[in-house]
Amino acid sequence: MVTENKKQAIYFLFFKSAAFLSVLILLFVLLYIFEEGVGAININFLTNMWSHRDITQGGILQAIVGTLFLAAGVSIISIPVGVCTAIHLNEYAKDNQFNRIIKLAIRNLAGVPSVIYGIFGLAFFAIFLKLGGSLISASLTLGCMTLPWIITASEEALKAVPFSFREGSYALGATKWQTIKRNVLPHSFSGMLTGSILGISRAMGETAPIIMVGATFFISGLPSSPFDKFMALPYHLFILATQHSSPYARQYALSTALVLVVLIFALNFGVFLWRYKLRKKKKW
Numbered sequence: 398m399v400t401e402n403k404k405q406a407i408y409f410l411f412f413k414s415a416a417f418l419s420v421l422i423l424l425f426v427l428l429y430i431f432e433e434g435v436g437a438i439n440i441n442f443l444t445n446m447w448s449h450r451d452i453t454q455g456g457i458l459q460a461i462v463g464t465l466f467l468a469a470g471v472s473i474i475s476i477p478v479g480v481c482t483a484i485h486l487n488e489y490a491k492d493n494q495f496n497r498i499i500k501l502a503i504r505n506l507a508g509v510p511s512v513i514y515g516i517f518g519l520a521f522f523a524i525f526l527k528l529g530g531s532l533i534s535a536s537l538t539l540g541c542m543t544l545p546w547i548i549t550a551s552e553e554a555l556k557a558v559p560f561s562f563r564e565g566s567y568a569l570g571a572t573k574w575q576t577i578k579r580n581v582l583p584h585s586f587s588g589m590l591t592g593s594i595l596g597i598s599r600a601m602g603e604t605a606p607i608i609m610v611g612a613t614f615f616i617s618g619l620p621s622s623p624f625d626k627f628m629a630l631p632y633h634l635f636i637l638a639t640q641h642s643s644p645y646a647r648q649y650a651l652s653t654a655l656v657l658v659v660l661i662f663a664l665n666f667g668v669f670l671w672r673y674k675l676r677k678k679k680k681w
Contacts, residue, residue: 430658434651442652447628449615452643457653462619463532463612463627464601464660470536470623471543471600476593478540479547483589486548487555488577500552507545514542515606523610530611533623538606543596550592554585587672594668598661604631630657 441456448455490496518538528534558581566576612632620627630653637650 427658430651430655433648434653434655437645437648437652438655443656446618447615447633452637452641452649453645457630457633457656459616459619459628460630460633460653461656461660464630464657466532466620466627467535467539467607467629468597468601468664470532471539472593472597474536474540475543475547475596479544479593479596480551480589482544482548483551483555484577484582487552488573488581503545503548507549509542510605511542511603512605514538515609517541518606519609528624530609530613530626531624532611532620532627534610535607535612535627535629536623538610539600539603542603542606543600546596546599547589547593550595551585551589554588554592555581557588558584587675590668590672590675594665598665601661601664602631602657604635607632630660 443456443461444458445454445456446458447460486496486500490499515538518534518541522528522534522537523530528537562580562584563576566580571579607629611626612629613626614628614633614636616626616628634650634653634657637646637653641650643649
């Protein structure tokens with residue numbers, strides 16, 4: 398007869414094995430990309446303009462800059478809206494059927510395929526609002542896509558703040574907004590950062606939506622306004638891996654993938670350090 402301790406040991410071994418397998422797969426992918434792609438990376442590859450005729454003579458500067466512009470645009474659009482929405486739903490909205498339906502809809506939107514957001518962005522931003530295929534259309538489209546992630550993560554971060562923080566503030570005569578501003582937001586900010594950076598990281602790696610709303614494989618220069626077309630690392634990688642005829646295309650695709658991974662890692666690592674410093678200042 399299997400005892401409870403043996404059952405616990407079996408379950409623990411199963412969960413530990415699943416976690417180890419997940420990490421192993423991730424490491425295998427990263428090591429493969431690094432081994433195959435690092436050979437083509439040099440200062441010229443990172444700082445030169447793309448050469449359409451001979452890819453070995455150019456770089457991916459336009460794609461890097463376009464990806465950074467896109468991440469900045471998505472951040473400006475989605476983070477303020479997402480955080481404010483989470484504050485309203487968690488702190489102001491009543492717990493009734495209507496608001497529960499809204500919360501359910503937001504969580505469901507997080508699972509909608511990115512290509513659907515691309516079709517929406519093409520129809521609404523590019524055609525209906527007449528923004529065309531541009532950086533602003535792509536930023537708005539990906540901003541809509543990342544909103545459910547940011548709202549959900551921010552709402553959970555707000556819920557994690559003990560209610561006694563609010564009660565103590567109310568007891569001292571503070572208003573609701575003063576309580577949120579001084580007692581709730583400082584302690585939930587690190588959690589909001591986590592959700593925001595997950596959403597932005599996902600947006601930086603998307604290909605399907607930006608194909609429809611402004612990304613292109615080659616432009617002669619850098620975008621000079623939000624209404625210009627742009628290059629982006631995910632789309633650049635996709636074309637090199639599937640459609641380019643150069644014999645060096647595969648290696649350059651893996652090099653582009655490595656640059657994208659490093660950019661996302663650097664962004665996440667920077668936010669991790671910021672969050673760590675904020676948590677050290679907490680005194681609960």
